[in-house]
Each structure stands twice: as C-alpha cells, then as structure tokens.
Amino acid sequence: MKLSGIKYLADQGVENIWKNKMMAFATFCVLQISLLLVGISVLFYFNMNSMIQGLNNQNEIAVIMNEDATDETVKKVEETIRAMDNVHNVVVHSKDEILENTLESVPDSKPIADRYITDSDFMPVGMSVTVTDNNRIAETSDEISALEGVQYARFYYQIAEFLRELRRVVSLIAGAIIIALAFVSMIMISNTTKTSVYARREEIQIMKYVGATNSFIRMPFFVEGMITGFFAGAAAFFITWLTYSSAYKVLMQQQYFMMAFGAGSLIPFGKIRIFVLLAYIVAGAFIGALGSVISTRKHIDV
C-alpha cells in the first residue's frame, strides 16, 4: 500500500471518531472507567504492600543484658550482634533509659519511683535490634540469646507472623480484585466496541462488496480505537493524579497513621508519575485498538 493510502486510512480513523462521536464517547468513558478501576486497585495494592513493609521494619528484637554485665561485655555483645548477617541496626539503651521506659509503662508509678528509686544501677542494659529478613527473626533471636552476658532476647513473634499473613492475604485479595476488574473491564470494552462496530456493519459489508481487503477495512477501526484508548488513558491518568495526590496529602497529615506505618511507607505520586502515565496510555491505546479490530471480525466475513 502506498503512503498516501495509509494516510487516507489513518485520516478515516480520525474522521470516524468525529462522525461516530456518541459511540466514540461511550468507548472513551468505558475504557477510562476500566483503566481507573484497575489502575487505582494496582496503586492501592502497591501502597498497602509498602505500608505492611513499613510495619514489618518496625519489628525488632528486644535484647536484655544481665544486670551485672560490664560495659566491656555490653560493647562486645553489641559488636557481635552487629556482625550477624541478618542484623540491620543495633541501638543500645542505657540503664537510665530502660528504667524510664519501664516506669512509663507502669501507670502512676512516677511518684513512688521518685520517692524510693535513687539510681538505675539495678536495671539491665538493653538493645533494640532490627533485622533485614523478618522471616529469619526467630533464628537471629536465638543466636543473640546464646551470647554470653545476654539475659534474654525477645521478639513479638505474633506481630511478625500476623504481618506476614496480612501481606499474603492482601496480595491474594488484591490480585483477585485486579483480575476480576480487568476481566469485567474487558467485557465492558468488548461490548462497547462491538456495539460501535455493529452500528457500522453495513459500512463494512459495502467495503467488502467493492473489493476492500480486510486490512483496509480494519485500519481505520484500529486507528480509531487506538486514539480513543490513548485519550481514555490520558484522562484516567489525570483523574488518578488528582485523587492520589489528595489522598496522599490527607494521609500524610494523620500523625497516628504516619507513626504506625512510618513516614516513607506511602509512595509519593511524583515517584511513579511517569510509570503510571505510560501504563495508562499504552494499556488504553492497546486495548482500544485491539477491541475495535477484534469486533470487526464478525462482520468482515462476507
């Protein structure tokens, strides 16, 4: 086919959008809603995952030294723990800090403590150890417990297990929802493009009778579907941008939320903007073009 022929067919595709503007608008809306449903679900899942990750990172091993451990022993134990491959960070808490934390956890203990406790020598030194791989936390905790001068090492096993389980369940549910939404979207898109093509089945048949090849007939539908899909993707992107940024701003202002999940657990939109834009536009154009072309198949065989 000559270049002028391709240009003509591409022009026809663009013109068809205008000529069949109601159907094009319907396709645009359905595509946009479908993209939004799937897109926002995916982003929600990513953030959920990141938040659980944030919670997970706060899981740590509490290490309590013997009361009589010397500074030298404490130093030695700290170094040994730091050298362990699964250890991410070690924070040493002095006897004063441990006493203060303990008193804080006992309601109304302050006046009594002020009266009877003069020094913190009777308290042990403590350490907070964060691990890199939470799946190996029990193993690391046992290793630390076995060290000389360590009274015990403890981690909140149930929280760690719960988080792992939560992540698994969220992944499964999110995966199922995303697949279901993608499926429903495909049906919606397929029905809309089918209706759009059905309205023009006579046009397709006339083209066949005057000797048009299948690719000649499909090309304008392909261009039309691709352009509609492209704009649906772009519109979905802007809606996502607005919604996401607003939700991000609101959540960032929630102190408790931030404390619970960690400041970095939500993904800022700026970080994923290009990825989201490309994903929407490529998916929109691809689904739009493919939907249109597949829908012509039924009417093209005359």
Next chain:
Amino acid sequence: MVELKNVSVTYSSGVDALNNVSLKINDGDFAFVVGSSGAGKSTMIKLLLKEIDATSGVVTVNGYNLSKLKKRKIPEFRRTLGFVFQDFRLIPSMTVYENIAFVLRVIDAPIKYIRKRVPYVISLVGLHAKTNSYPDELSGGEKQRVAIARALVNDPQLIIADEPTGNIDPELSYEIVELLKGINDQGTTILMVTHEHDLVRHFGGRIINITDGEIVFDEIIMGANDDLLPSSEPEVQSLYNSYEPAELSPGEEAAITVDEDPAPAIDDMTPDDVIAAISGTKSGGA
C-alpha cells in the same frame, strides 16, 4: 463474462435454491434476470459475488473460476465487478463524492486519478449539483444513481444490479434502466435482477427467468413498442443471431423450457406466451 455450468446450490437447511443451472452471458450483453421471490435469483447473485459457493458445478465470472477462488483473492475478484443494491447501500457518513471515491481508494488509485474520475462519473449520472450532499439529503432515485456511479467508477467489466428499481418510484425506474442501458452501450456487461415485468416488457432484450431454482426461459425479446414480439429489425435480429446460448447437454435442454413441454420457437410465440414465459407461469396456448 459470466458462465454457470451445471450449477446447483443446496443450503444447509436442505433447500435446493438452484438446480443444475447452466447459463452464459457474454461480454457486452445486457440481461434481465426475472423470477418470483424465492425462485433463486438472490442465490444466483450471491454465487456471482462469491458470497456463497456452489454445491456442485462451475461458476466463472470475469475469468475467475469462483469454485477455486481462494479467500484472499476475493477482494481482487470483486474489483472487476460493479454492484448495485436494491437498498442503495451508501455509507451514510460519506458524501456522494466520498461514497464513489471510496471504491478507488480501495484499489489504491492515485489521488490525481480519483479527482478526475469521480466528478466525471458523477456528471455521467447527472448528479453534479449533489456532489457534496450526504445520502440522507437525496431522493431514492438520486441515491440509486449514486450507487450506479459507484458501480461504474472502477470501470468494471460487469455490473450486477439487484432489483435496482425496487425502492424507487415507477417513473424513476425507467430512468435508472435507461442509465444502465447507456452504460451497457459503452461495452459494460449488465446483469439486472428485477421482478418488475413492466420494465422488462418496455425495454426488452435478453430475459432469463428463474423459477424454482431452474432457468425456465432464456430468450431475447423486443421492447414493448412492437408488442413483445421478436424484432424483425436487422439490428435486433443480428443481436439475436449472435447470442450464444449456454452449452447444455441434451438432457438439460428441457430445463430452460416451461415445465417439460418443449418451448415454442420464439418466432411462433404470441405476446401472451412471452408475458407468461417472463412471469414464469404456464401459458394456455403453449
């Protein structure tokens, strides 16, 4: 050239739409195909367009053996034809010009040629003033003239017109057939399917009557002016003499007669016989 050799079509429902039909239409001929509805006319048209395949027999159109034609070659074959539908089948979103130019776009014709050829055929059908109108803005007769221009623009060897006057006023019907006759004068073969016997009687020419899937009449008759009798004019006589009937085996000759009675020689027919033959009914005098 159109040639059907012992063609039968049986639909999956078991209906025999065409039964051992043989027919030959030479280049430059103008033939009317008549018959009541359900007689097999539409099936024949579908066969000629390669929309369906013959159950048995050979269909040859413009040098293409349709029984052996591959699916991907169908567009190439259809470009040698012009087709006029009863319901016009114009693309409503395209102007008169675009509807006609579209056919040339399909064959990837140069833009310069399209710009020259399309206005020419539009003026041939007398619609110059309506070039930029949309089909909805045209009368039935005008729509059909656009359809004829579209069939003509590709300079096809054969134009098949399926009931082209079916959806338009009777007085305009004559204009449409006149137009097709004029195109035929330029050498294009025309096959016009119709059930309007008045038109056929008026214009005369080669009449092929299909009844119950069989050709029951295939002769050349004169127009209404000479009372439907074969012409004694030398010109028409020579046309009649040059007509080659389809080659039939002896057993099949009966198929082109009314029932099993031998058909009377056309010279011996009365006007009533001819009308009866066109209508596909048995004449009392035959």
